[in-house]
Amino acid sequence: MSGSSPTLRVGPVAHGGHCVARHEGRVVFVRHALPGELVRVALTDARPDARYWRGDAVEVLEPSPDRVPSPWPEAGPGGVGGGELGHVTLPAQRTWKAAVVAEQLRRLAGLDLPVTVEAAPGETDGLGWRTRIELVADAEGRAGMHRHRSHDVQALAAMPLAAAEMDVEALLARRWPPGSRIAAVAPVGGDRPLVLVDGTPWGASGPDRRPTARTSVRERATVAGREHVWRVAGTGFWQVHRAAPTVLAGAVADAVGERPGARVLDLYAGAGLFTAPLADLAGATGRVDAVEGDPTALRDARRNLHDRPWVTLHGGSVADALAASVPERADVVVLDPPRVGAGRDVVATVASRGAERVVHVACDPAALARDVALFAEHGYRLTSLRALDLFPMTHHVEAVAVLDR
Numbered sequence: 001m002s003g004s005s006p007t008l009r010v011g012p013v014a015h016g017g018h019c020v021a022r023h024e025g026r027v028v029f030v031r032h033a034l035p036g037e038l039v040r041v042a043l044t045d046a047r048p049d050a051r052y053w054r055g056d057a058v059e060v061l062e063p064s065p066d067r068v069p070s071p072w073p074e075a076g077p078g079g080v081g082g083g084e085l086g087h088v089t090l091p092a093q094r095t096w097k098a099a100v101v102a103e104q105l106r107r108l109a110g111l112d113l114p115v116t117v118e119a120a121p122g123e124t125d126g127l128g129w130r131t132r133i134e135l136v137a138d139a140e141g142r143a144g145m146h147r148h149r150s151h152d153v154q155a156l157a158a159m160p161l162a163a164a165e166m167d168v169e170a171l172l173a174r175r176w177p178p179g180s181r182i183a184a185v186a187p188v189g190g191d192r193p194l195v196l197v198d199g200t201p202w203g204a205s206g207p208d209r210r211p212t213a214r215t216s217v218r219e220r221a222t223v224a225g226r227e228h229v230w231r232v233a234g235t236g237f238w239q240v241h242r243a244a245p246t247v248l249a250g251a252v253a254d255a256v257g258e259r260p261g262a263r264v265l266d267l268y269a270g271a272g273l274f275t276a277p278l279a280d281l282a283g284a285t286g287r288v289d290a291v292e293g294d295p296t297a298l299r300d301a302r303r304n305l306h307d308r309p310w311v312t313l314h315g316g317s318v319a320d321a322l323a324a325s326v327p328e329r330a331d332v333v334v335l336d337p338p339r340v341g342a343g344r345d346v347v348a349t350v351a352s353r354g355a356e357r358v359v360h361v362a363c364d365p366a367a368l369a370r371d372v373a374l375f376a377e378h379g380y381r382l383t384s385l386r387a388l389d390l391f392p393m394t395h396h397v398e399a400v401a402v403l404d405r
Helices: 090-109 168-173 244-256 275-282 295-305 318-324 344-352 365-376
Strands: 007-009 018-023 026-031 038-045 053-062 117-119 132-137 143-146 153-155 181-185 194-197 200-203 216-223 226-233 263-267 287-292 311-315 332-335 357-362 381-389 398-404
Touching: 007 018, 026 038, 090 117, 090 365, 090 381, 168 181, 216 244, 226 275, 226 295, 244 275, 244 332, 244 357, 244 381, 244 398, 263 275, 263 344, 275 287, 275 295, 287 295, 287 318, 295 311, 318 344, 332 344, 344 365, 357 365, 365 381, 365 398
Parallel strands: 026 053, 117 381, 263 287, 263 332, 287 311, 332 357
Antiparallel strands: 007 038, 018 026, 038 053, 132 143, 132 181, 143 153, 181 194, 194 200, 216 226, 357 398, 381 398
16 A cells, blocks of 8 residues: 555644544654645555555645744655654644643653744754754765665755854755765764764875864753863764753753752763753762763763762663662762663662652653653652653654652
């Protein structure tokens, strides 16, 4: 059935950037549509034995009042991933994301809560916010991205989500080694942008193979009234929205509060985005144990936290570190797990530390809801939730959940 194009009435939003429709008794997850619209859908995955089908809205017969022309048509039907809500007004994008977060909490955690998704400070049009992009060179050396759910590379003519400092126009006009992976970084706070090709720094004349060539950047943000600087590898993990470090670290700091002498665990710590502010909140009489499994991020964290001797860094998986080397008691735990969430074993071990408060940072509403339900089994109640729109034009949403014993 792939390739057929039924006309469908679109239903509610679903997790993952889709809306739900039905065709001949079967659920169809439709991208590039809006609730209530009548659309012609190109079925992209319609195997006869599949529990549900997938498709793209390729013609809108009855548009929603929330529909607008996408600022990035190359991320439209049949195009690349990373801009699947470009056809939706910004206020409606946030309403969409709020509905998904609320539905996941209701379905997976049994919580019926009102959810509001906040815009990032200074956000006006949802463009120019990405300080990190990853591109792939096609067989002709043109920079592009993979088509949605595909290994095929689509060369790009534009990428309006990228920060202006990155000069994406020049990146896309250039020819690169075919098959290479291009990482471009535009750090916040004054450092020059950085381009790495397969991990090697590149300048205007090509690869810079000097031993002293720059491969990292400094990121700056003010959190809880204090200026922080982090050194981060160009290919390492860092929040991509220019306001995300300030907003997320600020939300975590607000949830933790000043805690002189406290024992704090920071799990999935990365390069120390939260660890540095947490160390300041606990003070030199406190203790912060941070766990990170990625060697590059751990190396960055050591550089970023060397002046705070009351911080102890633990390498390896969170589960292994909690079992082996992390202290058995904590006053507060902060965790920022990967998209799949923390999971049953880590939640149980975190709960065994006896913390009065857990601050959970999540980039996936379903994973967050599952973890909230698991924490509830150990006596923790969700007492506050902030949902943050740090990925405009996409279905992604960040959340900071506070759970109290």
